[in-house]
Amino acid sequence: MKSFLIAPCGMNCSICMAYLRDKNKCPGCRLFNKNEPVTIAKCKIKNCATFKKSKSKFCFECEEFPCDKLKHLDKRYRTKYNMSMIENLENIKKLGLREFMKNEKIRWACSQCGGTICVHRGYCYNCRKKV
Numbered sequence: 001m002k003s004f005l006i007a008p009c010g011m012n013c014s015i016c017m018a019y020l021r022d023k024n025k026c027p028g029c030r031l032f033n034k035n036e037p038v039t040i041a042k043c044k045i046k047n048c049a050t051f052k053k054s055k056s057k058f059c060f061e062c063e064e065f066p067c068d069k070l071k072h073l074d075k076r077y078r079t080k081y082n083m084s085m086i087e088n089l090e091n092i093k094k095l096g097l098r099e100f101m102k103n104e105k106i107r108w109a110c111s112q113c114g115g116t117i118c119v120h121r122g123y124c125y126n127c128r129k130k131v
């Protein structure tokens with residue numbers, strides 16, 4: 001896993017549907033350029049002016065952390081996908097990015113084939129095993 005795959009909001013891009021799919025693949029929030037027709041162009045956090053101005057690498061470094069935009073996104077993911085961006089950010093802050101990524105790799109690995117479980121779909125993109 002590459003460190004640029006952890007988005008400013010704490011999202012792990014490597015478990016995202018848009019990153020895992022074969023067609024119209026997103027390279028991840030940090031590499032995304034707006035000529036590519038993916039949903040992330042609409043992301044309020046990626047396009048957040050306060051965050052850009054703060055020159056932070058992650059939202060927790062921003063003066064407005066945790067802002068309403070992030071809290072809203074976090075709530076949606078906690079409810080729908082059983083994942084929390086804010087929790088991710090707190091772990092990055094506490095453990096460091098390397099350790100966080102190590103844990104993420106274990107957390108989202110398919111027990112059957114070692115492939116990656118998609119947070120949005122809830123199954124392994126390699127063998128389609130459900131979690």
Ligand SMILES: [Zn+2]
Pocket residue numbers: 110111112113114115116124125126127128129
């Ligand atoms: Zn699998």
